[in-house]
Amino acid sequence: MATSFIHGLMAEFNTADEVLNAAQRASQNGYTEMDAYSPFPVEGLSEAVGFHKTRLPLIVLIAGLCGAVGGYFLQYYAAVIGYPLNIGGRPLHSWPSFIPITFELTVLCAGVTAAVAMIILNGLPMPYHPVFNVPAFERATRDKFFLCIEAADPKFDRAATENFLKSLHPVEISVVEK
Amino acid sequence: METIEHTAVYEQPQPLIAEGHDYGSITDKISSDVLEKKTPKSLFMAFAVTFSLVMLLLLSVTYLFFKGVGIWGIRIPIGWGFAIVNFVWWIGIGHAGTLISAILLLLHQQWRNSINRFAEAMTLFAVACAGMFPILHLGRPWVFYWIIPMPDTMRLWPNFRSPLVWDVFAVSTYATISLIFWFVGLIPDLATMRDRAKQKWKKIVYGMLAMGWRNSAKHWHRYETAYLLLAGLATPLVVSVHSVVSFDFAVGIVPGWHTTIFPPYFVAGAIYSGFAMVLSLVIPVRKLYHLEDFVTARHLDYMAKVMLATGLIVAYGYAIETFCAFYSGNRFEHDMMINRMFGPYGPFYWMLILFNIALPQLLWLKKFRQTPWLLFVMSIIINIGMWLERFVIIVSSLARDFVPSSWAIFVPTKWDWFTYIGTIGFFLMAMILFIRILPMISIFELRTLLPMSGKSNHE
Structure with a gap:
């Protein structure tokens, strides 16, 4: 052979x-x-x-940062630009109440990316x-x-x-x- | 020579895997339990019972959608009845899985390897049960998606300052990450199942799920990196989820809810009830599938100790709650506490103190930690106690708020009970299906515990 x-x-x-x-x-x-x-x-x-x-940690870091920025911007846009609600003159950009969702979306993006990137970098799925x-x-x-x-x-x-x-x-x- | 003297002096803990196992025997035992072992009769019977309960759940939900939430016992001022009690109870139970898989992984607690798969599966099903309740509790459940931020024709956005919106993000993120963590952990074992299966269709199904995993060293490298990153991400997540759940209460001004102790005390309670549920499930399954070699008395002992520790944190939470109610000088907080202890729901409060604080102190005794049936009874007691805790917090606070003329008493209807019992049925049925079709113990992680792997710890 x-x-x-x-x-x-x-x-x-x-x-x-x-x-x-x-x-x-x-x-x-x-x-x-x-x-x-x-x-x-x-x-x-x-x-x-x-x-x-492996480049995996870097990819996960970038994804996490995207999640954080995206999550914060989503809330900023909704509360300040998209649908501003004046409640007793309180500030529209009330950043402390935007932190929990920013955190959750950071973890969500980073976690999903960690799994998907691991599978893709490993060349899976590879049936043969x-x-x-x-x-x-x-x-x-x-x-x-x-x-x-x-x-x-x-x-x-x-x-x-x-x-x-x-x-x-x-x-x-x-x-x-x- | 010296080491020998040491062993004579100190009591050696039992090994995490019983003597006499090697890579092959571990693999064969766990994979053949799924692939070859005849399904035990008792499992069929349990499936029949739990499946009937799922039918009961479907019936209750159908009737609920037909008639509305009025079929439940919720009446203003008690707008949050069983649905929210059950939501918090289930989501709390769902915390043990990620704690065991992620936090104990980061802390190098290798005993977790025998129970993490099982606990993660439990987490997924508990979160699924939890997720049902807030949606069923909506007046118009078919428009639940309005809480998801998306541009719509009404140009409305969710109120991101509301903890209820945070909750949606926290719980859905938790469900997603738990599912991913569980699946990533399963990939190498699915490859094992693929190679162990004898029938072609099984090979194909497990093979597709394993995605061609071939145990390559390069793959393992990325795999371990990803697994560690997931654990690092899941650790703060698990703490955040029940903190956010507690914000649902703590951010409100209702007496008995508006306290800063809530987030840590809720997280401890969640871990407490989660470990109780793991034990309630693992003890019978261990017996049924003869897994005593892998889930040893030492594992039970460790889990009981975690329960004891978190139970004491919960006790501290109760104490501080009571102390603050009196120390604050706030009339409403003060009356709430007196009412909680001696009012119409007083018996439930004392029952929860008995179930969550008094009886679990027996876990200081080794006998109660290492005798499976005693620990099983204890875990059931704690599960009931933690359910009562949420009931007391939610119902007794709402029943007597600021204006005496609007006080009321909550009486659950049969539909409340049917829905609750139905989700227990769903949860148990899903667990039965899980242990029947997937390896319930992480095979590749157990292999690393063998002395011959060179990885086993020095304990």
Whole structure:
């Protein structure tokens, strides 16, 4: 099978420490295009596969600020411009009573954005992905840990990469078909 | 060597998950409870009962829409009867879910992992019940959307200086964020369900809900960031919601409502009743589904302690309320308090003191915290007590306001009771459906509690 028909090579491990160690070794060996799969978030694993920073907090901050400004402006517009009510000469721009809704809309915008942005940045929904072609992979949602070095990696070589993965003592090595 | 000596001296707490479990056994137990286990007969029976109650709710609501709110016992001056009592009660119950998921997450209380999914589901259904009441209480419920700010042909805007409008925003934001938090927490477990399911249609349904989640380390990174941000946002939100609910009262000038202690005391009361409801549900379900390995006596003990602590804050609230009524020198506040204690609703006041303050002091005893049936009885008592609290606050204050000639007595009608019991039926039915079709314990978060995950805490 030519390299262009495979997504990569996948090694299966039993513990979180093994896969973390494997990812770090792969990174030290110059592999850049890889991903690890674990049944729960493993600390340091995303850094080991070369993923350091996400824009998510910044996006959420911007959304929260939009919610705050939008929420306040909505109330300002309604109470001062759209439908001014003179109640005993009290000020129209009574800002303390606008705070609760400003706060709620800040949280609403930031919270909805946090969830939606996480899903979109993760590329979900994605009904098909090559890793699901490996029969053993369904245990990634149960108790097994996987490291997949992808064919897109410039250093990827079918035989050499397989030898490298073998040196990490995995349970099994599988070819991930596209 | 030294550590061994230490263990001999100090009593070690039980582990959060019973001995002998690994990633696989946790996954299999919780997923097969949904996918393979035959539905217990008692669950079917409970469903039949609760479903009938939902029918009762629909009947009551239909009759209400047909006749109007006059079918309830509300008569001026008591314009806020059961509908608002039930609204505050349900929304209070709905506070435990987010407290457990968000605040305890930020505080690194890992025992929450066994109960957060369940409590969040409870929150959603309780908020749904709460949301019904203000709308049903409207004279013309079909135009409830007038409270939402939008340009309309009459060029009207809601009055943003009114706490009732704040309430709409607070409760709807809370419902939305709770739903999102719950769903985000479910995604990895839905992927587990997809991979564990044997029938094709189940694989398809869970697969669509999981959206192709594949446990990638890069995904987990964003996932954890998003989850933490959501927790950070939900924490002030949960405090704000019941504060805003209390503003519905505190901003009004009715004696017995117009106090500054209301926001913190309402929030504490909400957490109190919320934990009571979590226990009322978790104790029978734990027994029915044999979840003693995951929801251990230690979990029950912690929840009981949270109840005890918040119960004492509530007791402090009652004390300050009484003190301020007399210390203020305000004639109306003074009379309100005397009336609340010794007036026509006096027995309810003393019942609430008994249920909310006196009896829960038994939770100081370990036996009451760790014996499931005793704790269950206690949680029911507190649920009733918290309902009485809202009844006393709302009804006794309104029944005797400023002008004696307009005083009256509130008598609930059968439709009041039917609607209330109907929402309890709706709530329980929704819980039954939830435990039947979704993993009721967060599987991936439980995996992190195992010693082999390297994440388990040192406790």
